[in-house]
Amino acid sequence: MSELxxxxxxxxxxxxxxxxxxxxxxxxxxRNWLAPLCRPIAENLFGRNKTWxxxxxxxxxxAIGALLLFPLEALWxxxxxxSPLNGHSLLLAGLCGGAGYVLAELPNxxxxxxxxxxxxxxxxxxxxxxxxxxxxxxxxxxxxxxxxYPGIDGLTALVYVLTFPAVALLVKRALFMAKLKSSPA
Numbered sequence: 001m002s003e004l005x006x007x008x009x010x011x012x013x014x015x016x017x018x019x020x021x022x023x024x025x026x027x028x029x030x031r032n033w034l035a036p037l038c039r040p041i042a043e044n045l046f047g048r049n050k051t052w053x054x055x056x057x058x059x060x061x062x063a064i065g066a067l068l069l070f071p072l073e074a075l076w077x078x079x080x081x082x083s084p085l086n087g088h089s090l091l092l093a094g095l096c097g098g099a100g101y102v103l104a105e106l107p108n109x110x111x112x113x114x115x116x117x118x119x120x121x122x123x124x125x126x127x128x129x130x131x132x133x134x135x136x137x138x139x140x141x142x143x144x145x146x147x148x149y150p151g152i153d154g155l156t157a158l159v160y161v162l163t164f165p166a167v168a169l170l171v172k173r174a175l176f177m178a179k180l181k182s183s184p185a
Contacts, residue, residue, distance in 0.1 A: 011150065011159040012083040013069075015167050017094045017161035018101055018142050020065025021058050022171065026180040028057055044111040047119030059098030066094025096145040104141020108133050123185075131185060132165070139164025 028034065040046065064169035067090050069083075076083045085093050109119070112130070117123050122130050142164070143157040152160075175181035 006081065007156050007159050008163070009081065010156050011163055012167070014084060014097065014142075014146055014156075014160060015164065016069060017062050017154025018097055019063035019100050019167065019171050020068065020123050021060075021062030021094070021101070022168075023175065023180075024061045024064075025054060025135040026175050028061075030180050033057075037093075041106075046106055047113055049119040050106060050109050053180070055102050058102045059095045062101065063094030063096070066097070080095060084146070084152050084156060085150055093146070093150050096136050096149045097142045100141035100143070100145025101138045102141075104137045104139075105177065108137040134185075135165035135168050136161065139168065 032038065034053050034057065037056055038051050039053075040048045040057060041050050041052060066085070069090060070086065073083055073085060073090070076086070111133075113119075115123075119128070122134070139161045143152075143160040146152045146160065147154070147157050169185065172181060173184045176184040
């Protein structure tokens with residue numbers, strides 16, 4: 001494959017574990033799994049939707065998603081492609097990516113609380129800006145975490161951030177259609 005195709009493929013491949021963690025987190029929310037952890041981290045700072053449950057289980061679920069990539073990790077070299085996770089702990093990569101994902105949502109939530117925007121709401125004024133922030137924040141966090149471990153390069157991280165909103169919106173649309181999410185965005 002060409003270098004650009006490898007970079008895009010690597011960025012999208014890294015999103016598989018994040019999507020797995022996010023989808024199963026929505027299942028946990030919908031079915032109220034681990035209810036004792038469903039307490040806001042700091043409601044006055046981040047709102048009621050940023051809970052200990054999400055902070056704890058998203059990295060764990062993302063790590064499980066990364067571990068499920070093991071068969072592909074064994075297959076890719078035979079097909080002439082080098083995974084960005086090759087030779088690295090899938091468990092640790094998933095934990096890092098999931099932690100980056102959830103931690104990066106906190107500044108955006110804090111910013112919206114400072115502006116008086118209710119948790120889970122998008123204001124009409126500057127709607128496009130807030131919708132963009134809501135899609136990009138966790139992608140940036142996951143990409144930065146993947147730069148720390150397994151050590152992806154800056155170009156792959158940039159492509160990850162640029163492709164993340166489209167992947168996130170597709171997944172959110174699917175979750176909405178499956179009645180696991182209350183809005184399609």
